[in-house]
Amino acid sequence: MARAVSTQRKALVTVVAWVIGIVIFFPILWTILTSFKTEAEAIASPPSFLFFDWTTENYGEVQARSDYFRHFWNSVIISVGSTVLGLIIAVPAAWAMAFVPGKRTKDVLMWMLSTKMLPPVGVLIPIYLLFRDTGLLDTRIGLVGVLTLINLPIIVWMLYTYFKEIPGEILEACRMDGAMLKEEILYILTPMAVPGIASTLLLNVILAWNEAFWTLNLTAAKAAPLTAFIASYSSPEGLFYAKLSAASTMAIAPILILGWFSQKQLVRGLTFGAVK
Amino acid sequence: MTQATLPDTHADRGKRSFWRRNQIAISPWLFLAPGVIFFLIYVIFPVFQSFQISTLRWDGLGDPEYIGLENYRELWDDPAFYVSLKNNVLWLLLYLLAIPAGLFIALFLNQTVTGIRLYKSLFFFPFVISQVVVGLVFTWFYDPTFGLLNVMLGWFGLGPINVLGDPTYVTYGIIAAGLWPQTAYCMILYLTGLNGVNPEQIEAGRLDNARGWRMLWHIIIPQLKPATFIAFVVTIIGALRSFDLISVMTNGGPFGESRVLSFYMFEVALSEYGFRMGYGAAIAVVLFLIMLIFIAYFLWSMYRETRGR
Numbered sequence: 001m002a003r004a005v006s007t008q009r010k011a012l013v014t015v016v017a018w019v020i021g022i023v024i025f026f027p028i029l030w031t032i033l034t035s036f037k038t039e040a041e042a043i044a045s046p047p048s049f050l051f052f053d054w055t056t057e058n059y060g061e062v063q064a065r066s067d068y069f070r071h072f073w074n075s076v077i078i079s080v081g082s083t084v085l086g087l088i089i090a091v092p093a094a095w096a097m098a099f100v101p102g103k104r105t106k107d108v109l110m111w112m113l114s115t116k117m118l119p120p121v122g123v124l125i126p127i128y129l130l131f132r133d134t135g136l137l138d139t140r141i142g143l144v145g146v147l148t149l150i151n152l153p154i155i156v157w158m159l160y161t162y163f164k165e166i167p168g169e170i171l172e173a174c175r176m177d178g179a180m181l182k183e184e185i186l187y188i189l190t191p192m193a194v195p196g197i198a199s200t201l202l203l204n205v206i207l208a209w210n211e212a213f214w215t216l217n218l219t220a221a222k223a224a225p226l227t228a229f230i231a232s233y234s235s236p237e238g239l240f241y242a243k244l245s246a247a248s249t250m251a252i253a254p255i256l257i258l259g260w261f262s263q264k265q266l267v268r269g270l271t272f273g274a275v276k
Numbered sequence: 277m278t279q280a281t282l283p284d285t286h287a288d289r290g291k292r293s294f295w296r297r298n299q300i301a302i303s304p305w306l307f308l309a310p311g312v313i314f315f316l317i318y319v320i321f322p323v324f325q326s327f328q329i330s331t332l333r334w335d336g337l338g339d340p341e342y343i344g345l346e347n348y349r350e351l352w353d354d355p356a357f358y359v360s361l362k363n364n365v366l367w368l369l370l371y372l373l374a375i376p377a378g379l380f381i382a383l384f385l386n387q388t389v390t391g392i393r394l395y396k397s398l399f400f401f402p403f404v405i406s407q408v409v410v411g412l413v414f415t416w417f418y419d420p421t422f423g424l425l426n427v428m429l430g431w432f433g434l435g436p437i438n439v440l441g442d443p444t445y446v447t448y449g450i451i452a453a454g455l456w457p458q459t460a461y462c463m464i465l466y467l468t469g470l471n472g473v474n475p476e477q478i479e480a481g482r483l484d485n486a487r488g489w490r491m492l493w494h495i496i497i498p499q500l501k502p503a504t505f506i507a508f509v510v511t512i513i514g515a516l517r518s519f520d521l522i523s524v525m526t527n528g529g530p531f532g533e534s535r536v537l538s539f540y541m542f543e544v545a546l547s548e549y550g551f552r553m554g555y556g557a558a559i560a561v562v563l564f565l566i567m568l569i570f571i572a573y574f575l576w577s578m579y580r581e582t583r584g585r
Binding site: 013014016017018020021022024025027028030031042043089090092093095096097099100107110111112113114115116117118119120121122123124125126127128129132146148149150152153156181206209210212213216217226227230231233241244248251252255256259260263266267270271 | 303304305306307308310311312314315317318319321322323325326329336381384385391395396397398399400401402403404405406407408409410412413414416417421422424456460461464465468469503506509512513516517519520523524537538541542545546553556557559560561563564567568570571574575578579
C-alpha cells in the first residue's frame with residue numbers, strides 16, 4: 001500500500017496513532033504509577049501524574065498480607081505444567097492431522113475448536129463434584145489437569161497450523177530413504193517444528209496464567225494462583241487503591257516481561273497461526 | 277498431503293512384525309487417540325452428566341431426589357433467569373463490536389507510523405494481562421468518589437455516575453471493561469493480517485476506480501477472512517469469559533442486575549446462597565443449548581464454505 005504521503009500528513013497520522021496507543025495503554029500505566037503512591041495520594045483529586053513522593057511500601061505490605069511468592073509459584077506450576085502436559089498430548093494428535101489427513105480431519109479440527117466456544121459452566125458442576133469426591137479440590141494437580149483439557153483444542157489447532165507449513169515432500173523423501181517413523185520424527189520433524197512448538201508453549205502459558213474461571217472456582221487457599229491472589233483484593237475492605245495497584249502490578253509483571261521479550265512469537269501465537 | 281496413499285516402501289524388506297509393517301498407517305490413529313480420549317472425558321461426558329443432574333433435587337451431599345423437569349419449570353418462572361439471559365445476549369452482541377473497532381484502528385494504523393514496533397506492544401499488553409486485573413482496574417476507574425471516570429466527567433460539569441452501582445448502566449460498564457483488551461486484540465490481528473494483503477489487487481482495484489468503502493469492502497476485507505474468522509472465535513470465547521469480570525467487579529449486583537447465566541448458576545449451585553446442584557445444572561444446560569445452536573450455525577457456515585471452494 002505504498003503511496004506518496006506528505007510529511008505533514010504523516011506527522012498527523014503518527015500523532016493521532018500514538019494518542020490512541022497511549023489511551024489503550026493508559027489503564028496499565030496508571031495502575032503501575034499508582035502502585036508507587038501512598039494511599040492518600042492515590043485518591044487525591046485532582047490526581048497527580050508523575051509528581052508525587054515515590055514509595056515502595058505498598059509492595060512490602062502486599063507481600064506481608066497475602067504472600068505473593070506462594071501464589072506466584074502456584075501460578076508457575078499450574079501454567080507451565082498444564083501447557084507441557086497439553087503439548088505431550090497434542091503434538092502427536094496435530095502430527096497425525098497435519099501429515100496424514102483424512103477426509104474428515106478438517107471437520108474434527110473445527111469441532112474441537114468449536115467446543116472452546118461452549119460455556120465452561122456447562123461442565124462446572126460435574127467437574128466440581130468429581131474434584132470434591134476425589135480430593136482434587138484446591139490442589140495443583142487438579143488444576144493442571146483441568147487447564148490442560150481446556151486449552152487442548154487451542155494447542156492442537158495452533159500446532160496443526162504450524163505443522164501444516166512443513167512441506168510434506170521432505171517426509172516423503174526421507175521415507176524413500178528408508179527412514180522409520182522414529183527417525184522421521186526425531187531428526188526431520190522436531191527441528192522444523194521447534195519454533196511453532198515454542199510459540200504455542202508461550203501463548204498457552206499466558207492463557208493458563210490468566211485463566212480465572214476454573215482457578216477461582218476450584219481453589220481456596222493452598223493451590224490458589226495469582227488470579228485468586230488479586231481477586232482477594234476486590235472485596236470491599238475499604239480504600240486500598242495503592243495496595244490494589246501494587247498487587248495488580250505484581251500479578252501482571254511476569255507476563256508483561258515475558259511478553260515483551262517474546263513479542264514476535266506471541267503475535268504469531270495470538271493469531272493462532274492462521275494469520276501471517 | 278498424499279502420504280496416506282504412499283506405497284509401503286518397507287514391505288519388501290523381508291519378514292517384519294505387524295507393527296513394523298504397518299506403523300506408518302497405524303500411528304496416526306494412535307497419536308490421535310490420547311487427544312480425542314481426553315477430550316471426550318472433559319467435554320462430552322460432563323455435558324451428559326449435567327443433563328442428568330438437572331433432573332434432580334440435590335444439595336451435592338445427601339441423597340438426590342429425581343424430580344423430572346421440575347427444575348426447568350421453575351426456571352421458566354424465574355425473573356432472575358431472564359435478567360441473566362438478557363445480559364448474556366447483550367454480552368455477545370456488544371462484544372462483537374470489538375471486531376469492526378479493531379479493524380478500523382488497524383486500517384488507520386496501517387499507514388506509516390513512526391515507532392510502529394514499540395507502538396504495537398502498547399496494544400499487545402492489554403490482551404496478555406488477566407481479566408481479573410482488568411476488572412479491578414476498571415472498578416477503580418468507575419469509582420464514584422475517586423475514579424478517573426468521574427474526575428473526567430467533572431471537567432465537563434457532568435456526573436458523578438456510580439456506574440457499577442446503577443442497575444441500568446452496570447452491564448454496559450462491565451462490557452466496556454471487557455472490550456478494552458478485546459479491541460486491542462482484534463486490532464493486532466488485523467494489523468498482522470493487513471501485512472498479507474496483496475498490493476497488486478489493491479493496485480488493480482485502484483485502476484478500476486475503487487476507492488474508500490468499495491475498496492475496503494470488495495478488496496481488502498475478503499483478503500482478511502482468516503483474521504476475521506479467528507477474531508470471531510476469540511471474541512465469542514471472550515464474551516463467555518464474562519464470569520471473571522462480573523465476579524471481580526460487581527459480584528452480580530446491584531440487585532442481581534449484572535448477572536449472566538454462568539454467574540447465576542455459580543450463585544445457585546456453588547456459592548453461599550445455596551447448593552442447589554440440580555437447579556444450577558438446569559441453568560447450565562439452557563446456556564449450553566443456546567451456545568450449541570450458535571456453534572451449529574457457525575460450523576455449518578464453515579462447512580458450506582469449504583465445500584464451496
